[in-house]
Amino acid sequence: MSQIKRMLEGKLYSCLVKDEIREKMFDNRGKFLDYFNATAFNDFSTREKLIKENFAKVGRNCCINKPFYCDYGCNISLGDNFYANFDCIFLDVNDIIIGNNVFLGPRVCIYTAGHPIDKDVRNAQLEYGKKVIIGNDVWIGGNVVINPGVKIGSNVVIGSGSVVINDIPDNVVAAGVPCRVIRQITNKDKIYWDKQADDFFKDLEKNKKK
Numbered sequence: 001m002s003q004i005k006r007m008l009e010g011k012l013y014s015c016l017v018k019d020e021i022r023e024k025m026f027d028n029r030g031k032f033l034d035y036f037n038a039t040a041f042n043d044f045s046t047r048e049k050l051i052k053e054n055f056a057k058v059g060r061n062c063c064i065n066k067p068f069y070c071d072y073g074c075n076i077s078l079g080d081n082f083y084a085n086f087d088c089i090f091l092d093v094n095d096i097i098i099g100n101n102v103f104l105g106p107r108v109c110i111y112t113a114g115h116p117i118d119k120d121v122r123n124a125q126l127e128y129g130k131k132v133i134i135g136n137d138v139w140i141g142g143n144v145v146i147n148p149g150v151k152i153g154s155n156v157v158i159g160s161g162s163v164v165i166n167d168i169p170d171n172v173v174a175a176g177v178p179c180r181v182i183r184q185i186t187n188k189d190k191i192y193w194d195k196q197a198d199d200f201f202k203d204l205e206k207n208k209k210k
Helices: 003-008 020-037 044-054 119-123 187-209
Strands: 068-070 076-078 088-091 096-098 102-104 109-111 126-129 132-134 138-140 156-158 172-175 180-184
Touching (some): 003 020, 003 126, 020 044
Parallel strands (some): 068 088, 076 096, 102 138
Antiparallel strands (some): 172 180
């Protein structure tokens, strides 16, 4: 079994063992990041074009601010209306699958890469990857770390600075180190924020008439 296949199947693999496919992926990653991070600050269209060329899947209306870093890029899938703020890091030695309407604050780190707990196996330069899955309608605050193998549900808010080591269910606010569910997202939240949005649009319409 090739090292790249072992890597994507979540088995132990070694970067020291020659694997032409993985080495080509790594080389492509380097060129992609060089181009991406050298774009002009307001050149959103070029950055969107580059991620569409290099990621596994990119939906409509996806924006990643620079700087951005990843292991390969080709193991990242994004749904529609994705936004990542400055300085995010995706270690995609396994799949990172993100749904629709997901917003990431600055310096969000998504890690699929892991190393064995046993020192002798770890020192043999063996490592592994476990996929990370994020559902739809998720807001992840700045400086959040998402660890290998985590699944985050839909309609979730993750508080800034959290370290996510376990799965997070649908429809919750979660935060902390380690990240834990703080409360459910309820209809009271919808009523409150619908009122705020209604006030905003009424004020916007009023200003148009002036």
